[in-house]
Amino acid sequence: MNAIVLPDSTLLFDRIADDLATTGYCIYPRALPASLTDRMYQYLQELEQEEFRRAGIGRDQEHQLNRQVRGDQIRWLSRACPEEAAYLAWMEALRTGINRRLMMGLFDYECHFSRYPQGAFYRRHLDAFQGRTNRVLSTVCYLNPDWQAGSGGELLIYADEQARTPIERVEPCYGTLVVFLSDRFPHEVLPARRQRLSLAGWYRVNNSLGGIVDPPR
Template sequence: MFTEVLPAKRLYVENSIPAFSREEPFANLLMDLQTKGWSVQDDFFSTDFTQALMDEAESIQNVFMLQAGVGRKQDHQIVLDSRRDYIQWIDPDKPVRVDFLKMMADLRVALNRRLFLGLFDYEAHFARYEEGAFYEKHIDAFKGESNRILSTVLYLNEGWQDGDGGELVIYDENDPSIEVGRFFPKKGRLAVFLSECFYHEVMVAKRTRHSIAGWFRVNNTTGSTLDPDQ
């Protein structure tokens, strides 16, 4: 009896493939942020590196993911009426995760040099939206009350089509009732926007949807208060 043997996914080795698809990967993104405060870049990372991240996202078993909530640390709450995705925070415990965090650290340096944002670090998690999941319109940081300065979302979905749902909708900085863009979560697409300025939402997904959501942060630690991560 013949049994089909499926090809095994390639084991990622740290620094084994080029991470970026362009010689100057940050140029267009930096220009967009400087002029309008948000940017959507297709094929930001190389095809092979994006595939490695997608393999990593798809390999995470649901049992090792957490129901996403709103708020940080002691203020964290599960609010299913607001969002229904599952997450796993990214620690530098595997080669592909190490390299992803390194590349985002390089972007942080470029952002500080060009835009003088004073970004201190970057935190990110894998996100999984099962069929029917969504995230209602929200803002990632309230002015003067958060250390999140720039939000990022990298999409890791093959063959996303019209009708699959799960689009990212970004709203106008001055009038949150006006859409400035609606974007499919297609493989390799990176969205970046000012966390305090742009309301956004994730429309209901009609199939499983993977992404990496992250935030560049400033350090708000004081002598009496520790600035928490995640």
């Protein structure tokens, strides 16, 4: 694997941890090393359509293909693939960085590429499954070069379940990283006028009982 040299991310991790502790979310343009963002984008261009599948709602057992809720196609990342491992390594550094600063006990990370075809959306939802809140921190990184304002595809973040007006409208610009508490902030993806690419991931805590570790996804 071509090792990516990670620049010192201490300051960035400090700021992310501060934001999570105060507001519970943060949005950073160009958060990742540019070489890593470029590498993920190049890799995504090479992936064949068959390597994506239409996203379902809920965990495996209750997978339900539902275009009324979300229209993206996904591909889960695995450490076995060097390109995917490079992104997972950066997210692992962020995991330990946050744990060190906030004692959140983040245990592992699961992540997929998302491809929203033109017009696709993801209706308002919370990322933490009710009664199974082992997803505690959501991350999204966007891979859309030359994204134009007015193309739609914004991520809208709401303060709580009652809120009707978003507290944030995030353009899915190349390299922007969003991190938020999974069970706190309802959010949605608006339909876009062009294809919209991203990496969506979740840090999980270990809710296992009796030494059985929760399976991923």
